[in-house]
Amino acid sequence: MIHTLEADGIQLDFGTRRILSDIYLKCETGKITGLLGRNGQGKTCLMNIILGSLKSSISSVRFDGVVTRKVNKRPDLLLYLPQFNFIPKELTVKQVLGDFRLSTDELNNRFPEFEGRHDLKVKQLSGGQWRTLELYIIVKASSLFAMLDEPFTHLNPIQIENVKQFLLEEKRNKGFLITDHMYNHLLDISDEVYLLKDGRTYPAKTLEELGQLGYVLLP
Amino acid sequence: MYFTRTIKLITRFYGNIFLANFLVTLSCIYLLGLAGKNAQSLVFVFFWYKIISMMFIFYTAIYYKKNELYYYQNLGVTKLRLVLTTSGFDFLVWLIFVLLQLITGISAAVFNYILWGVLLIHVYAYYKK
Numbered sequence: 001m002i003h004t005l006e007a008d009g010i011q012l013d014f015g016t017r018r019i020l021s022d023i024y025l026k027c028e029t030g031k032i033t034g035l036l037g038r039n040g041q042g043k044t045c046l047m048n049i050i051l052g053s054l055k056s057s058i059s060s061v062r063f064d065g066v067v068t069r070k071v072n073k074r075p076d077l078l079l080y081l082p083q084f085n086f087i088p089k090e091l092t093v094k095q096v097l098g099d100f101r102l103s104t105d106e107l108n109n110r111f112p113e114f115e116g117r118h119d120l121k122v123k124q125l126s127g128g129q130w131r132t133l134e135l136y137i138i139v140k141a142s143s144l145f146a147m148l149d150e151p152f153t154h155l156n157p158i159q160i161e162n163v164k165q166f167l168l169e170e171k172r173n174k175g176f177l178i179t180d181h182m183y184n185h186l187l188d189i190s191d192e193v194y195l196l197k198d199g200r201t202y203p204a205k206t207l208e209e210l211g212q213l214g215y216v217l218l219p
Numbered sequence: 220m221y222f223t224r225t226i227k228l229i230t231r232f233y234g235n236i237f238l239a240n241f242l243v244t245l246s247c248i249y250l251l252g253l254a255g256k257n258a259q260s261l262v263f264v265f266f267w268y269k270i271i272s273m274m275f276i277f278y279t280a281i282y283y284k285k286n287e288l289y290y291y292q293n294l295g296v297t298k299l300r301l302v303l304t305t306s307g308f309d310f311l312v313w314l315i316f317v318l319l320q321l322i323t324g325i326s327a328a329v330f331n332y333i334l335w336g337v338l339l340i341h342v343y344a345y346y347k348k
Binding site: 053072073074075076079080082084085086087088099100137138141 | 224228231284286287288289290292293294295297
């Protein structure tokens, strides 16, 4: 079944400064939606508003057409990968997988680098493995959608290619909303891309379109 | 299953702040024991001592563990639920100990030994971890 996540009519002000004013984005099961934007344009704020952990004066977040508030209480609808490490560092890999009801064998099959490392604490993993584990649990755990904030941070080029392949495989199970500054990787895997600029979202898919909108320098 | 997992997560979070809160509770009981016959008139002083120290401990825990709160949130346990359940349980522990102290009038020295015991066990557990 195809599920939809839509966010629009969002308005966010910090004092007299308007951060978000004219937003529309749509995410669907089976699709990866990319969100690009320069630093400070409000990408993380937008994700937090969708999640319900940041209040905005006006907002409409709909799952399958139904307005839903406080999505942060509904992990069955939406899971969130923040841009920083969030797994408690004292937990072992096995404990983390157990909490999210995921099997160690599946992790080994998808990311063989974790073989024999299930009893290690998260803080004993490398930065790339730590991030990969976080990404893995958010992508694999049961939910309709997942929002990934800078998923490629801390990953080396080989890990990035692995993760891209992993996301392409998993998009048949849920919809993804991804933001990252590594726009080439995001363009590679995204079905739809929005550029967040001056508080508004602009649909864009190609480098040329991003260049015309002033996000990248065109040769 | 969901309930069991929630309890496990809340217990895990509480484990991080248990020592600080329990030391405050035991110090209240110890001081009540020292007060002897005047203990009942001092309960409200210790009530506010416990509330203020709890607020300080929880604020510090939330501040230093704010990134980890997303872990609990992704498992369906929000920050509010974590704080309300753990602070409620902690206050209940304090209340039970205070009532026990007022009813039985156990010597302050006994609680002194318990306090040291808890402290040593926690330090041992911390280094073993």
